[in-house]
Amino acid sequence: MASPTQTDSLEALYGTLATQSFDAGWNKVTPSLYPEPKKNYLPAHWRYRDGRAALERAGHLVDTELAERRNLIMFNPREGNRYSTSPTLVAAYQMLLPGEHARSHRHTPNALRLIVEGDAGSYTAVDGKRITMLPGDVVLTPSWSWHGHGNAGNIPAYWIDYLDVPLVHALEPMFFEPHPDEFEASAVPVESSPFRIPWTWTEAELQRAKAESSGRFGREVTLDTPSLRTMRLHMDAHAAGTKPAPHRTTATNIYSVVSGKGNTTIDGTTFDWERGDVFVAPSWRPHQHRIEADAVLFRVTDEPLMEMLGMLREEA
Ligand code: GTQ
Numbered sequence: 001m002a003s004p005t006q007t008d009s010l011e012a013l014y015g016t017l018a019t020q021s022f023d024a025g026w027n028k029v030t031p032s033l034y035p036e037p038k039k040n041y042l043p044a045h046w047r048y049r050d051g052r053a054a055l056e057r058a059g060h061l062v063d064t065e066l067a068e069r070r071n072l073i074m075f076n077p078r079e080g081n082r083y084s085t086s087p088t089l090v091a092a093y094q095m096l097l098p099g100e101h102a103r104s105h106r107h108t109p110n111a112l113r114l115i116v117e118g119d120a121g122s123y124t125a126v127d128g129k130r131i132t133m134l135p136g137d138v139v140l141t142p143s144w145s146w147h148g149h150g151n152a153g154n155i156p157a158y159w160i161d162y163l164d165v166p167l168v169h170a171l172e173p174m175f176f177e178p179h180p181d182e183f184e185a186s187a188v189p190v191e192s193s194p195f196r197i198p199w200t201w202t203e204a205e206l207q208r209a210k211a212e213s214s215g216r217f218g219r220e221v222t223l224d225t226p227s228l229r230t231m232r233l234h235m236d237a238h239a240a241g242t243k244p245a246p247h248r249t250t251a252t253n254i255y256s257v258v259s260g261k262g263n264t265t266i267d268g269t270t271f272d273w274e275r276g277d278v279f280v281a282p283s284w285r286p287h288q289h290r291i292e293a294d295a296v297l298f299r300v301t302d303e304p305l306m307e308m309l310g311m312l313r314e315e316a
């Protein structure tokens with residue numbers, strides 16, 4: 001062992017380190033490594049009734065000609081956070097009135113949406129193709145694809161956005177570009193698209209599906225989304241009166257209620273939910289549903305990301 005000089009001291013050493021962007025790893029009050037996840041993100045729930053009412057008010061107050069998007073961010077109520085829903089993902093409600101547009105742009109974050117209300121006049125233009133958005137449809141706008149929204153229908157369109165913006169913020173490769181034509185007016189309507197999973201398809205698949213073997217997800221359909229590298233999407237049909245097996249995973253699970261009624265206990269907190277609601281079970285938060293009326297839950301996860309890292313763990 002090196003012998004300290006007569007005049008040196010730990011205090012003096014720490015003084016030097018502080019000016020050199022070094023910190024003594026041996027002296028950390030809070031360890032950087034610990035045996036189990038700290039679980040900073042909280043279980044949380046957002047009511048569609050509240051989000052819808054707020055967006056209706058915003059419809060009179062916020063002009064989509066000025067705002068990039070008329071959206072309501074569902075931020076996780078953890079200390080100091082006003083944006084992300086989980087460490088990797090953010091969810092938001094968005095609304096367009098009949099006759100309105102949300103101009104086209106592209107960004108490195110991946111995005112998708114689940115349609116809650118609207119008629120066949122509402123659409124997303126993705127890379128020059130117009131995709132119809134009907135309730136229950138899922139519309140993908142993968143990283144760097146051009147996308148804008150329009151409502152040429154007769155009723156307001158409401159949907160839920162999911163983006164991996166918090167991941168991109170953490171890693172920093174954020175790029176954003178407005179579309180040169182603003183509204184991509186030349187976009188042509190298409191019947192089918194790899195970026196649209198119509199509810200008619202999902203519903204038929206769910207009817208065919210058998211109960212998934214873990215007992216957690218009811219009759220489950222995993223959506224075919226090879227264009228999304230960070231997220232995996234599932235539709236889970238649960239029968240009234242059932243109590244699916246509890247679930248704990250290192251992945252984020254954002255649940256959105258396509259139909260039905262029930263409640264979910266997430267790490268000790270119980271949330272009553274109904275159609276259009278969103279709730280989040282962040283990493284390593286055990287959670288269990290109780291299904292009151294036949295329900296379909298849309299489950300957005302960051303499983304591919306956790307798998308790629310070799311860190312997807314699920315409780316056996
Ligand atoms: O629809 O393009 O909620 O770019 C947040 C950012 C929606 C969108 C959001 C976005 C969008």
Ligand code: FE2
Binds near residue numbers: 105111147
């Ligand atoms: Fe966008």
